[in-house]
Amino acid sequence: ELKTSYDNIIVSTPAPGVALLQLNRPKALNALCDALLDDLIHASTHFDKSEECGCIVITGSDKAFAAGADIKEMATREFAEVYSQNMFKQWGSIAAIETPTIAAVNGFALGGGCELAMMCDIMVAGDKAKFGQPEINLGVIPGCGGTQRLIRAVGKSKAMEMCLTGNMIDAERAERDGLVARVYPAEELVDQAVKMASKIASKSQIACKAAKETVNASYEMSMEEGLRLERRIFHSLFATKDQKEGMAAFVEKRDAKWEHK
Numbered sequence: 001e002l003k004t005s006y007d008n009i010i011v012s013t014p015a016p017g018v019a020l021l022q023l024n025r026p027k028a029l030n031a032l033c034d035a036l037l038d039d040l041i042h043a044s045t046h047f048d049k050s051e052e053c054g055c056i057v058i059t060g061s062d063k064a065f066a067a068g069a070d071i072k073e074m075a076t077r078e079f080a081e082v083y084s085q086n087m088f089k090q091w092g093s094i095a096a097i098e099t100p101t102i103a104a105v106n107g108f109a110l111g112g113g114c115e116l117a118m119m120c121d122i123m124v125a126g127d128k129a130k131f132g133q134p135e136i137n138l139g140v141i142p143g144c145g146g147t148q149r150l151i152r153a154v155g156k157s158k159a160m161e162m163c164l165t166g167n168m169i170d171a172e173r174a175e176r177d178g179l180v181a182r183v184y185p186a187e188e189l190v191d192q193a194v195k196m197a198s199k200i201a202s203k204s205q206i207a208c209k210a211a212k213e214t215v216n217a218s219y220e221m222s223m224e225e226g227l228r229l230e231r232r233i234f235h236s237l238f239a240t241k242d243q244k245e246g247m248a249a250f251v252e253k254r255d256a257k258w259e260h261k
């Protein structure tokens with residue numbers, strides 16, 4: 001059940017089928033403390049299960065999407081504690097959301113902030129956004145996908161540059177390098193992300209989930225296995241009402257009415 005309010009995020013439904021989760025710890029530039037993660041998992045799990053929700057947008061503030069893991073919370077932790085609690089493992093729940101997700105990044109997306117954005121299916125950015133993996137400056141390395149998802153997005157040399165120097169890249173370069181799908185003027189970003197999310201939410205949800213699952217599987221598979229999985233999932237969609245409806249609507253030259261079944 002969705003709570004009426006959360007301490008660290010603001011939840012809204014700005015358009016039919018769209019959930020907007022706004023990180024809201026402005027004084028700490030949305031540093032990703034444990035309580036914020038709990039809120040984010042709670043709300044995103046609710047929308048992931050909800051039949052009404054077809055796309056989840058995650059955003060921050062104008063100044064920061066998120067400036068990383070909460071350094072103040074982490075600073076004095078010991079190995080035995082972080083190892084036995086498997087610190088950051090719960091972030092896997094965000095990557096495991098089955099509903100399509102969009103990260104709308106204004107301002108800083110650093111460390112865990114950049115990693116959270118990379119867990120989403122599509123990243124869009126405001127023109128003043130800045131991305132970086134500055135963990136090296138703290139004597140550590142990225143801990144939530146920065147060494148794994150970043151290289152798949154931008155390639156080895158650029159990922160190494162970011163992880164080893166801690167240098168930030170701006171939105172224009174992030175788009176050129178393939179980290180970001182689109183860049184918009186900062187003040188339009190959230191509206192544009194909601195518009196994109198509305199478009200996704202207007203499709204067959206079952207087909208969207210199948211597309212997401214199949215695209216993501218490519219990270220784990222050989223080309224041959226991936227193509228076989230794609231074909232099998234394609235075949236399986238012929239068991240859905242939405243395939244019958246979508247193709248009939250095309251033939252009859254009308255809009256499809258999805259039942260998400």
Ligand code: CO8
Pocket residue numbers: 027028029031032067068069070071072088091108110111112113115134135138141142143144
């Ligand atoms: N953790 C805790 N507090 C933070 C963080 C953070 N990551 N980032 C900023 N803050 C706080 C500051 O301490 C400051 O608080 P206060 O007013 O109480 O001193 C407030 O936010 C405002 O920050 P600044 O005064 O520093 O603002 P500036 O505009 O001068 O600078 C920067 C903005 C450049 C973003 C700067 O704040 C900065 O460098 N932040 C740290 C960035 C960083 O190193 N991030 C990586 C963190 S490590 C990490 O993410 C490990 C990833 C593991 C996976 C995590 C999954 C979630």
